[in-house]
Amino acid sequence: MKTPTLVKTFIAASLLITAHSSMAYPKHDPNVYDLGNLWSITFYNDSAPGHTQWATQNICYLPYAVVGTHIRGKWYSTTYPNWHGHYSQEGDSVKMVGNFWGGKGNDGMTFDIVTSSRNNLGAGHWNEWGDNGRFGPVYGFGNALFKRIGYCHKITDFTQADVQIRYLSNGEQAMYPQQRGQEEIKEPSPYEKLFSQEFDIRK
Numbered sequence: 001m002k003t004p005t006l007v008k009t010f011i012a013a014s015l016l017i018t019a020h021s022s023m024a025y026p027k028h029d030p031n032v033y034d035l036g037n038l039w040s041i042t043f044y045n046d047s048a049p050g051h052t053q054w055a056t057q058n059i060c061y062l063p064y065a066v067v068g069t070h071i072r073g074k075w076y077s078t079t080y081p082n083w084h085g086h087y088s089q090e091g092d093s094v095k096m097v098g099n100f101w102g103g104k105g106n107d108g109m110t111f112d113i114v115t116s117s118r119n120n121l122g123a124g125h126w127n128e129w130g131d132n133g134r135f136g137p138v139y140g141f142g143n144a145l146f147k148r149i150g151y152c153h154k155i156t157d158f159t160q161a162d163v164q165i166r167y168l169s170n171g172e173q174a175m176y177p178q179q180r181g182q183e184e185i186k187e188p189s190p191y192e193k194l195f196s197q198e199f200d201i202r203k
């Protein structure tokens with residue numbers, strides 16, 4: 001006995017809606033906040049044959065809100081002063097925008113979270129440019145490696161964070177987050193706790 005056409009249509013429509021819902025509302029697991037909201041970002045110069053490594057900075061993701069199919073929130077850097085912005089994540093894909101130089105320096109980062117352990121890795125791109133003005137335009141197009149490295153102190157107003165100036169190995173002040181030759185990050189800032197440390201500062 002053949003299944004009535006109306007029943008077949010209903011079943012097909014139900015499967016389509018289920019499939020569409022699973023694609024439209026992906027699980028944000030892992031996301032950039034819940035398992036540890038302190039990440040490092042390392043820039044690799046895309047125009048160099050060997051993709052030369054330039055700078056590494058740390059960034060702290062603040063709590064998110066659910067916006068449709070995305071989770072969204074703010075972020076700030078714990079290693080480069082006055083560098084902050086917004087992020088949006090859908091599934092494993094994360095998009096970020098940010099500013100430095102009082103808003104005249106700009107960043108755009110995109111990456112996918114590519115591992116599922118606590119020490120997540122992300123791979124993507126980091127572009128940086130400056131508006132015309134005191135410092136002139138700066139353009140950096142590169143690949144980026146993201147690593148989840150720990151937790152940040154709970155902070156409600158990142159503009160109050162007293163992040164220290166970054167310096168180059170020659171003693172000059174670093175002028176932008178990507179800049180090559182910055183001194184290595186030797187120890188956590190007061191706003192950070194790394195996974196290797198014994199206690200969890202979220203408590």
